[in-house]
Amino acid sequence: MTPRTRLLLVLVGGAGIAALLVAACLRLPDFGGDSHPYGDRAVAASLARQTANTIASVNFDQRAFDTLGEMTILFAAVVGCVVLLRQTRDEHRARPEPADVARPVRRYALIVLPVALVTGLYVIAHGQLSPGGGFQGGVVAATSLHLLYLGADYRALERIRPVGMYEVGDALSASAYLITGLAGLIGSAAFLANTLLPYGTFNTLSSGGTVPLLNAAVGMEVACAVVVLLARFLDQAVEIEEESGK
Amino acid sequence: MADAVIVVALVLVAGCATVAVAVRDPARQALVLAVLGVVLAVLFTAVQAPDVALSQLAVGGALTPLLLLLSVRKVKRRKGRER
Numbered sequence: 589m590t591p592r593t594r595l596l597l598v599l600v601g602g603a604g605i606a607a608l609l610v611a612a613c614l615r616l617p618d619f620g621g622d623s624h625p626y627g628d629r630a631v632a633a634s635l636a637r638q639t640a641n642t643i644a645s646v647n648f649d650q651r652a653f654d655t656l657g658e659m660t661i662l663f664a665a666v667v668g669c670v671v672l673l674r675q676t677r678d679e680h681r682a683r684p685e686p687a688d689v690a691r692p693v694r695r696y697a698l699i700v701l702p703v704a705l706v707t708g709l710y711v712i713a714h715g716q717l718s719p720g721g722g723f724q725g726g727v728v729a730a731t732s733l734h735l736l737y738l739g740a741d742y743r744a745l746e747r748i749r750p751v752g753m754y755e756v757g758d759a760l761s762a763s764a765y766l767i768t769g770l771a772g773l774i775g776s777a778a779f780l781a782n783t784l785l786p787y788g789t790f791n792t793l794s795s796g797g798t799v800p801l802l803n804a805a806v807g808m809e810v811a812c813a814v815v816v817l818l819a820r821f822l823d824q825a826v827e828i829e830e831e832s833g834k
Numbered sequence: 835m836a837d838a839v840i841v842v843a844l845v846l847v848a849g850c851a852t853v854a855v856a857v858r859d860p861a862r863q864a865l866v867l868a869v870l871g872v873v874l875a876v877l878f879t880a881v882q883a884p885d886v887a888l889s890q891l892a893v894g895g896a897l898t899p900l901l902l903l904l905s906v907r908k909v910k911r912r913k914g915r916e917r
Contacts, residue, residue, distance in 0.1 A: 643885040711888070719884035727892035731900070814897065818904075825904040830912065 638787040639796035644716045648802040652780040655802070656765060659809055663762050666813045670755075673820040675828050682829045684742050697739025704732030712807035716796045722803045726810030734818060742826055751819045758812035765805040768798055836880070843877035864902035871895035 589597075617623060627642075634645030647655050675681065708729025715721030737745040769780040776783040780798075788795035850870040857863050871894025878887035 641885075720888050721885070724885070724888040724892055727889075727897055731892065731896045734900070818900065821901055821904040825907040825911070830915070 635790075637782060637797055637799075638790045639799050640717045640791045641715065641719065641721070643719070644721050644799055644803060645796070647721065648716075648799045648806075649782045649797070652769070652782070652798075652802060655806065656769065656780065659762060659765060659806055662810065662813050663758065666758065666817050669817055669820055673824050675823070678831050679828050680831060681827050684826050686741050686743065689739065689741070694739045697735040701732055701735040701739065704735065705729055708732055708811070712804065712811075713793065715803040715807070716799045717791060717793070722806030722808075723810050726807045727814055729807075730811045730814035730818070733815065737822070742822070745822075749815060749819065751816060754812040754815045754819070758809055758816060761805045761808035761812065765802055765809070768801050768805065772798070839880045840877070843873065843880050846873045847877055860906045861903060864899040864906065867902065868895050868899040871898070 630646055630650065631642050633650055634640075634642040637645065637649060639645040639649065708725045708727075711720035711725030711728060712722055713725075715725065733749060734745065736748065772781040772784055773779045780802075782797040782799065785797040785801075787797050794800065847870070850866060850873050854863055854866040854870055857866055871890055874894060875887040875891040878884070878890055
């Protein structure tokens with residue numbers, strides 16, 4: 589294909605997408621309007637099951653099956669990364685030297701680390717009550733651990749982060765989501781149906797039936813997945829070296 | 835008032851995204867991407883989507899730039915050994 593025809597093809601495709609987007613945008617409801625048919629129904633459904641955060645109700649109750657799909661995508665992506673970034677036969681590990689850390693950086697990292705970790709866990713635990721949830725809190729908690737790499741060094745990070753345990757945790761929490769779903773299938777109406785557990789008192793930690801359970805499973809899954817992912821990237825960036833002479 | 839915040843956030847997002855494309859050095863690009871993540875989080879908060887804003891802050895502001903910087907370090911290290 590010559591560059592000229594390729595450019596022509598891109599222009600035709602781009603024009604088509606632009607036309608479709610403009611046509612779709614013209615039929616959108618007005619920005620900031622009063623009519624929210626989907627929002628009204630979602631809020632009513634979430635209030636009926638004592639879930640204060642409607643987004644959590646949509647994610648883990650009304651659309652719990654979609655979230656299972658998203659969780660599986662993350663799981664598969666991390667498995668793919670682990671396979672791709674493994675140590676191959678012509679590579680070896682070089683122990684990284686302990687590095688000097690500037691004192692302000694060290695102080696800042698060591699002060700922020702516990703705050704960020706607790707924030708992450710708080711966001712996971714309150715997913716069914718306030719904005720946030722398993723995904724957001726999981727990413728915050730997992731990245732906060734890596735402040736130790738900034739504040740101390742790579743070995744300190746490795747000591748608090750046995751990757752094998754996090755791999756097991758990743759698989760266990762993904763299974764926990766599935767098992768909660770199967771419990772719905774066996775004990776009540778359907779897979780992932782939120783009719784098994786009592787809904788509890790509105791706006792308390794244990795409200796919402798299976799929502800807090802699924803939320804916690806996703807939180808653990810995301811935290812473990814991000815730790816494993818970053819561990820593989822750090823391995824490649826810091827430790828693994830190609831054999832010399834290649 | 836709320837509309838003004840949205841307009842400012844939108845302009846900042848457009849500006850940051852343009853800078854992210856214009857900057858050619860991947861390490862700097864990662865930093866601009868982190869700023870873009872924070873600005874996008876502000877925009878999402880302004881349009882009343884705090885859940886998405888939190889995801890954007892954590893993933894766009896911290897995780898993606900971190901992965902990019904680690905990849906840049908790996909590539910640079912390999913180049914340094916070849917020289």
